[in-house]
Amino acid sequence: MPRFDYLCDPDEIERQSFVQIRQITDLSRFDADQQQVAMRLIHTSGDPDIVRDLHFSPGAVVAGLAALEKGADVLCDIEMVSHGISKRYLHSPVLCFLNAPAVIDRARLARETRTMAAMEEWPAHLAGSIVVIGNAPTALFRLLDLLDDGAPRPALVIGMPVGFINAAESKQALWEVAPTEFQTPCITLLGRRGGSSLAAATLNALARMANGIRF
Numbered sequence: 652m653p654r655f656d657y658l659c660d661p662d663e664i665e666r667q668s669f670v671q672i673r674q675i676t677d678l679s680r681f682d683a684d685q686q687q688v689a690m691r692l693i694h695t696s697g698d699p700d701i702v703r704d705l706h707f708s709p710g711a712v713v714a715g716l717a718a719l720e721k722g723a724d725v726l727c728d729i730e731m732v733s734h735g736i737s738k739r740y741l742h743s744p745v746l747c748f749l750n751a752p753a754v755i756d757r758a759r760l761a762r763e764t765r766t767m768a769a770m771e772e773w774p775a776h777l778a779g780s781i782v783v784i785g786n787a788p789t790a791l792f793r794l795l796d797l798l799d800d801g802a803p804r805p806a807l808v809i810g811m812p813v814g815f816i817n818a819a820e821s822k823q824a825l826w827e828v829a830p831t832e833f834q835t836p837c838i839t840l841l842g843r844r845g846g847s848s849l850a851a852a853t854l855n856a857l858a859r860m861a862n863g864i865r866f
Contacts, residue, residue, distance in 0.1 A: 665694075665866075666866070668694055669690055669694065669866035672690045672693050672694060672699065673690070675699055676689075676690075676693060676699040676702065678690070678702070681702075681705075681707075684712040684713070684716075684860065685707050685712055687856050687859070687860055687865055687866065688705075688707075688712065688838065688853055688856040688857070689702045689705055690856075690866060691852045691853070691855060691856035691859075692705065692840075692849055692852055692853065692856075694852075695848050695849055695852040696848075696849060701840070701844065701849075704840045704841045704842045704844060705838075705839075705840055706826060706838070706839055706840075706841060707836075707837075707838050708826070708829070708830035708836045708837050708838075709830065709836070710836050711807060711836035711837060711838050712838075712857065712860075714806050714807045714836040715781060715806065715807040715809075715836075715838075715854075715857045716857060716860060716861050717806065718743075718779060718780070718781050718806035718807060719741070719742070719743060719781070719857060719858060719861040720861060721779065722742055722743050722744075723743055723779050723780050723781055723806055724743060724744050724746055724776045724779075724780040724781070725741070725743050725744065725745045725746065725780065725781045725783060725854065726746050726747075726773055726776055726777070726780050726781070726782045726783065726805075727745060727746065727747040727783050727784075727785075728747070728749070728766050728769070728783070728784040728785065728786055728787045728790040728791075728812075729747065729749055729766065729785070729786045729787065729847060730747050730749060730750065731785070731786065731847040732747070732783050732784075732785040732786065732847045732850050732851050733745045733746075733747045733851075734851075735785075735847055735848055735850075735851030735852070735855075736783070736851045736854050736855060736858075737855045737858065740855070740858040740859050740861070740862045740864070741854075741858045743781070746776060747769075748769040748772040748773075749765055749766060749769050751769070751772065754768045754769045754771075754772065755768075757771065763789075764787060764789045764790075766786070766787035766789055766790040766793075767787075767789045767790065767793045769790070770790060770793040770794065770797065773794070773797065773802075774797060774802045774803065777797070777802055777803040777804070777805050778803035778804065778805075779803075779804075779805070779806050780805045780806060781805065781806055781807045781808075781809065781854065781857075782794060782805045782807070782808045782809065782810075783809045783850050783851065783853070783854050784808070784809065784810050784811065784812055784850060785809075785811050785812065785813070785845060785846055785847035785848070785849060785850025785851060786812055786813065786846070786847050786850075787812055788812040788814060788816070788817035788818045788820070788821040788822075789817060789821075790812070791810050791812050791821040791822065791824075791825060792817065792821050792824070794808070795821075795824055795825065795828065795829070795833075798829070798833045798835065799832075799833075804833060804834060804835050805835055806835075806836070807835070807836050807837065807838070808825060808829055808835055808836070808837040808838075808839075809837070809838050809839075809850050809853045809854060810822050810825040810829075810837055810838070810839040811839060811840045811845035811846065811849050811850040811853065812845050813843065813844060813845035813846040814843065814845075815843060818842075818843050818845060819841065819842050819843050822839045822840065822841050822842070822845070823841060825837050825839055826839055826841060838853055
């Protein structure tokens with residue numbers, strides 16, 4: 652007889668987790684689709700308060716679902732984001748150029764972050780894509796610069812870089828200009844919180860919904 656009594660069934664663990672999340676969290680400001688994303692972020696972080704900073708521009712979830720159904724490219728700022736995206740429900744290419752030799756050389760010569768240098772590879776893939784930024788505020792700022800210079804518009808930007816320098820500022824800029832000036836829907840966590848796991852979890856929530864899976 653095992654000493655400790657605990658739940659082992661992964662499906663039941665997930666089901667009960669989402670039951671508890673609904674019980675302890677006020678999700679009333681979100682519509683039904685947005686709630687699926689919000690609950691996935693709570694499930695990933697273990698923090699119901701995180702939804703205070705969660706913001707969706709109008710039509711963001713619908714745009715993301717439509718892009719996934721078309722098999723749109725998914726562009727990630729770092730490998731950790733791409734590795735966190737579950738391929739089980741995803742039928743889209745997941746792209747990250749951070750470790751490409753040309754990107755490494757470009758970053759060294761320009762004395763800029765590799766995430767910034769990797770953005771030079773993005774314009775050919777941006778049109779109709781889903782951008783998932785979970786680590787580097789510089790990547791989010793560079794994306795906004797590209798869009799400001801006339802780069803093709805993504806279908807959705809998931810902007811959740813984390814940190815103390817540029818993170819809150821980059822997400823505030825995304826929230827203020829992407830939906831209006833660039834006609835690009837976005838999902839973001841305002842403030843310093845964020846991270847690769849949360850950005851990937853947002854995409855995973857959309858992929859599950861695109862496959863008819865909801866809690």
